[in-house]
Amino acid sequence: AQEKDVLRTEKLLKELVPEQIAQLLETTPPELRHFIWEHVEPEHHGEVLAHLNEEVRTKLLETLNREEIEELAEELETDDLADIAQSLSDENKAILLEALDEDERVAVETAMSYPEDTAGGLMNSDVISVRGDVTIETVMRYLRQLGELPDNLLELIVRDRHNHYLGVVKLSDLLTHEEDTKIEELLDASKPAVLVLTPAKDVAKLFEQNDWVDAAVVDSDNHILGRITIDDVVDIIREEAEHAQMAQAGLDEDEDIFTPPLVSARRRAFWLGINLLTAVFAAWVASFFEDTLDKIVALALMMPIVASMGGIGGTQTATIIIRAMAKGVLSGPNMRALIRKEILVGTLNGLFWALATGAFAWWWFGDALLGFVFGAAIFINLVAGAVAGALIPVILDRFKIDPALASGLMLTTVTDTMGFFALLGLATVIILRHSV
Amino acid sequence: AQEKDVLRTEKLLKELVPEQIAQLLETTPPELRHFIWEHVEPEHHGEVLAHLNEEVRTKLLETLNREEIEELAEELETDDLADIAQSLSDENKAILLEALDEDERVAVETAMSYPEDTAGGLMNSDVISVRGDVTIETVMRYLRQLGELPDNLLELIVRDRHNHYLGVVKLSDLLTHEEDTKIEELLDASKPAVLVLTPAKDVAKLFEQNDWVDAAVVDSDNHILGRITIDDVVDIIREEAEHAQMAQAGLDEDEDIFTPPLVSARRRAFWLGINLLTAVFAAWVASFFEDTLDKIVALALMMPIVASMGGIGGTQTATIIIRAMAKGVLSGPNMRALIRKEILVGTLNGLFWALATGAFAWWWFGDALLGFVFGAAIFINLVAGAVAGALIPVILDRFKIDPALASGLMLTTVTDTMGFFALLGLATVIILRHSV
Incomplete structure (x- = not known):
């Protein structure tokens, strides 16, 4: 049976691309991961590791022995090695660096010096750059000498003699011009390079807005350091989207889904505690209205309804605002127009649902005054939800707090509290005062 | 002042790329959009429209006059025209089609025949394909004749004499081989083409997993129809992420943020109504426990707390499960292992918070039995939340209902109901029975 498992695993793995193998590893309980890893073809090891989420990668790397780490040093390119080195224990990092030759070690250590979430952390060092004053023929000879070219090579980076970035030249232009044409005649100097410390998020925006497939990375002196390709950018976009989704539930997108239950429970307890x-x-x-609650039990049934309606309405508004902010070009007056619109929508829905729920409560509890109080509380809380939903993300953003993470929580605090206060306060003032 | 506005607008627009102009239009109140549109450089019109969300685009197109539509027909490529035609009124569509010459009209009508969210809807018709039995020299002569080549051209599509897809050849390979080399010697036949009716979502997955920058689109007989490029795929990925975020609040990502308030309010009222x-x-x-509530007012204060703790815990679990399902490679046994783990996490947190909240309620209300009931209800609801959070997305997925849209709602129903039932039921059985 053991042998059959091995054969089946190997067959399965052959059909998967590295990203799929990474997903398979993430969705496999930890005790089986090393078994799968051993059967991944060595040339895929680097890409599989690159696609793994941080926690899973760290745990997997811990299970590798000296030989397997040395094997990685041999197979992987320097930018992948730099990524991986950051997840290794100090001991294993030393093993890895020792297994490299001098040049490679320097390249890895340089790459490790840039934060992971910047252009420097994203870039590969496999840059092919050419001087502007040479001819197409010279470039073609140079490319032939190189033999293996990087994947998805669309254009060459053009530099001056001091390795300063000048622009790019498209491969297709090299093909469609005479061989004695100088590179500088074909140079596209309008395409900018990306500064090495640009945040990954902004790099993704640049690629999206300009429909780039790759871009050069330079230091502040305009020296060429590396090259970013669209596939890395696509990963960034995915991760960003995942972050937004997970943050709303107070979860960390880098968490291994098979983290031991006790560890997971402890991490999530924090969010539950805040809630x-x-x-x-x-x-x-x-609780300040206990007397009122004591006299009108129906209010206890209404409390959660009022709170939830305000919460839902507020969430809708907050979602719209957060999305508008993410688009990034919302200027002051337009933002104010949007906030006004959202509060108006909340007011309109408040009016409608106040009438509907008020009538319903009148029928349910057979008490017109109670129906009025319920409807009025719904109205107040839908308006409060819209106002809070519109303002909270804007305020959080101003204080540099991630709105996706904290908006929901703060919003619920407002709508719960305001909902209870409006309902019980109105009941105290209107019903109790009248009946006593 | 008017004139100053115009100058300022023109200056601003010159600094923006088409995607940014589209975002600017989306975040500008509708009455100002046509003014901005008139000052966009005509050659950017097509790309701006392509990046606009559906509702904004439809509304903007409605404001164009005959001349402006004929101008579009002149400037835009056929695939963009096909996109736009679907948002035009019948009258304007006729104006547009009339302004095209015979060939273009056929191309637009063909493109319109594929659903927007398939490979056919994504593809451009600007395919450059070459036969396998020609030499590099012939291809280079052909490319020179074409003059303007499509953007981001990384590889040429190779076909046989009947326009069947055979594979691709990289431009970089053309550059690094002798001119008398035959294309078929450089052919990469391992890269598949995409079938024209493949859903856009699956196209995005193919690009991500294989790190493609472009791909050929074929019909079921393997005839080449067009080409998809990564920039369109990046847009799909963004839209998918936006959809997931908006759906959670019952919102439509294609909605114009400046939809008139009354229309917005009506659309959102539906979601509020379901809630x-x-x-x-x-x-x-x-309400079946009104007697109990009447006797123990503190329960009214506890009800929303129990409901919200279950809701938060359940949301965390549901988010993890939905994400794991989206990764798509979760096999049966692994999914069961994950569900078991999630329920265990819920149970552990249930135990912890039962003790903490029970002790707290004992202190607050000075009643040990009430503290016990509260803690027990918290425990039951956190477990219920975990079970519901784990199973609801799986069940919805089996019934082909979007889990992002419906999970939250169904989950809250379970945790609210179960929370009230557990708290009031336990109070009735334990406290009231004991005290009477």
Whole structure:
């Protein structure tokens, strides 16, 4: 049976591309991962590691022995090695660096010196650059000498004699011009290079907006350092989207889905605890109206309804605002117009649902005054939700706090508290005062 | 002042790339959009329209006069025209088609025949394909004749004499081989073409997994129809991510953020209404315990806390499961292992928070039995949240319902109802029975 497993695994792995193998590893319980890893073809090791999420990668690398690490040093390119080195234990990092020759070691150490989430962390060092004052014929001879060219090579980077970035020249232009044409005649100097410390997020925006497939990376003196290709940028875009989704639930997108339950539980407990605090705060506000609750039990049934309607309405507004902010070109007056619109939408829905729910509560509890209080509380909370949903993301953004992470929580605090306060406060003032 | 506005607008627009202009239009109130549009350089019109969201585009196109539409027909490529034609009124569509010559009209009508969210809807018709039995020299002569080549041209598509897809040849290979080399010697036959009706989502996956920059599109007989480039795929990935985010709040990502408030309010009212139904259902369940609530007012304050803790815990689990499903390679046994793990995490957090909240409630209300009931309800609801959070996305997926859209709603229904039921039920059985 063991042997059959091996054969089946090898067959399966042959049909998968590295990214799929990485996903397979992430969705496989940890104890089986090393077994799969051993059967991945060595030439895919680097790309598989590059696609793994951080926690899974770190754990997998811990299970490798000296031989397997030395094998990695041999197979992988320097930019991949730099990525991986950051997840290795100090001991294993030393093994890896020792296994490299001098040039490679310097390249890896340079690459490691840039933060992972910058252009420097994304770039490969496999740059092919040519001087502007040579002819197409010379370039073609040079390329033939190189033999193996990088994947997805669309254009060559053009430099001066001091390795300063000048622009790019398209391979297709090399093909369609006479061989004695000088490179500088074909140079596209309008395409900028990316500064090495540009945040990865901004790099992704540049690629998207300009429909780039690759770009040169330079230091602040305009020296060419490396090249970023679109496939790395696509990964960034995916990760960003994942981050937004996970952050809303207080989760870390780099978490291994098979983290031991006790560890997962501890991490998530934090978020549950914060939520508990906000829920308790709302309950504490409501507790000032215990007398009212004691006299009108129906209010206890209405409290969660009022809170949830405000929360939903506010979430809709906050989602729209967060998306508009992410688009990034919302100027002051337009943002104010959008906020006004959102508050108006909340008011309109508040009016509609106040009438609908008020009538419903009148029918359910057979009490017109109670129906009025319920409807009025719904109206107040839908407006409060819209106002909070519009302003909270803007305020968080101004304080450089990720709106995706904190908006939901702060919004619920507002809508829960305001919902309880409006409902119980109105009931106290209108119903109790009248009946006593 | 008017004139100053015009100058300022023109200056601003010159600094923006088409995607940024599209975002500017989306985040500008509708009445100002046509003014901006008139000052966009005509050669950017096509790309700006391609990047606009559907509702904004439709509204903008409605404001164009006959002349402006004929201008579009002149400037735009056929694939962009096909996109736009689908948003035009019948009258304007006729104007557009009339302004085209015979060949272009056929190309536009063919492109319009493929659904927008398939490979056919994504592809451009600007394919450059060459036969396998010609030499590099012939190809180079052919490319020179063409003059203007498409952007981001990395490789040429190789066909047989009947326009069947055979594979691709890299431009870099053409550069590094002798001119009398036959194309078929350099052919990469291992790169597949994309079938014209492949869903856009799957096209994006293919590009991501294989690090493609472009791909040929073929019909079911392997005839070459067009070419998809990475920039269109990047847009798909962004839209997918946006959809996931918006759907969670019951919003449509194609909505214009400046839709008139009354229209927005009506659309969002639907989602609020569904949420109201679920909240009322939970309240209805709680209403069976009115007697208990009447006797122990503190329960009214605890109800929303129990419901919200279950909801948060369940959302965390559902987010993890939805993400794991999106990765797409989660096999049966691994999925079961993940579900088991998630339920275990919920149970562990349930135990912890049951103790913490139970002790807290004991202190707050000075009643040990009430503290016990509260803690027990928290435990039950955190476990229920984990079970529901794990199973609901799986079940929705089996019924082909988008989990991002419906999971949150169904989950809250479960955790609200179960939370109220557990808290009030336990209070009735344990406290009331004991005290009477």
